[in-house]
Amino acid sequence: MRLVVNGRARTLQPDPGETLLETLRDRLHLTGTKAACEQGECGACTVHINGRPAYSCLALSCGLDGATVATIEGIATGDALHPVQAAFIACDAVQCGYCTPGQVMSVIALLQRHPDPTDEQIAEAMAGNLCRCGTYPKIVAAIRQAAAAISASPAS
Ligand code: FES
Ligand code: FES
Numbered sequence: 001m002r003l004v005v006n007g008r009a010r011t012l013q014p015d016p017g018e019t020l021l022e023t024l025r026d027r028l029h030l031t032g033t034k035a036a037c038e039q040g041e042c043g044a045c046t047v048h049i050n051g052r053p054a055y056s057c058l059a060l061s062c063g064l065d066g067a068t069v070a071t072i073e074g075i076a077t078g079d080a081l082h083p084v085q086a087a088f089i090a091c092d093a094v095q096c097g098y099c100t101p102g103q104v105m106s107v108i109a110l111l112q113r114h115p116d117p118t119d120e121q122i123a124e125a126m127a128g129n130l131c132r133c134g135t136y137p138k139i140v141a142a143i144r145q146a147a148a149a150i151s152a153s154p155a156s
Contacts, residue, residue, distance in 0.1 A: 001065040005030070006074025014061035021045045021056040024071060032072035032101045043129030046102035047071050053109040055128075072101035075108065083153070084108050087146035088139070095133035103129045107143055116147055 003010045005028060014023050021038070024030045024047070036044035038057045045056040048070040075082040084107045087093075094100050103126070110117055110125035117125070122143055131139070 001062060003061075003064060003066075004068045006069070006071060012061065016060075016062060018061050019057050020047070020049070020059040020061050020064060020069065023061040024056060024069075030071050030073050034098055034101055036098065041130070042099070043102045043106065044099050046105045046129060048105060048109060051109075051112075053106050053125075070105070072104060075104070082108065083149040084111070084142070084146040087142040087149065091138050091142040091145055093135050093138035093142040095131075095135055099129060099131045099133075099135075103131065103139055107139075107146065110143070111147055111150060115151055117143065 001012055001014065003012060005024070010028065012023060012027060014027070019038075021033060021035055024033050025035065033047055033056055034044040035057065036042045038045070040055045040058045043055065046053050047056045048054070049059060049064065050068050076085065081089075082104070084104050088100060088104060093103075106126055106129050110122065113125075114121045122140060126139065
């Protein structure tokens with residue numbers, strides 16, 4: 001099967017029950033995507049599949065032939081952090097950091113759909129990403145800051 005992961009074509013032979021999370025971490029060594037509950041409950045494993053946020057622990061790799069996958073490793077541009085990454089740092093929205101890659105991927109997807117999200121849109125988009133450290137208010141602040149930065153950028 002073939003996947004395009006962070007813009008790079010990959011040819012893989014996953015085991016029948018292998019999840020995308022396992023493929024990313026164990027075969028492709030993209031360990032930025034985190035394994036936590038592995039039951040679709042926490043969002044730590046969130047990536048983009050064909051441009052949409054998805055729990056990689058619930059997606060079977062063998063069913064994704066031809067898909068495009070984006071992970072936390074693929075969102076920066078060279079040495080320049082993605083605006084959402086920069087906003088998480090600026091707003092101190094990271095404590096232990098375990099949930100952060102998944103949070104960032106969900107925020108990027110949110111801002112692609114809603115460049116200036118309402119409180120309700122933020123709550124809905126982020127409901128599937130849990131943070132045991134309780135950084136939620138700072139994550140919302142980071143979403144607001146990232147939205148402003150993206151709308152002010154020349155490319156937006
Ligand atoms: S590890 Fe996938 S949702 Fe928790
Ligand atoms: S920063 Fe620790 S789980 Fe979210």
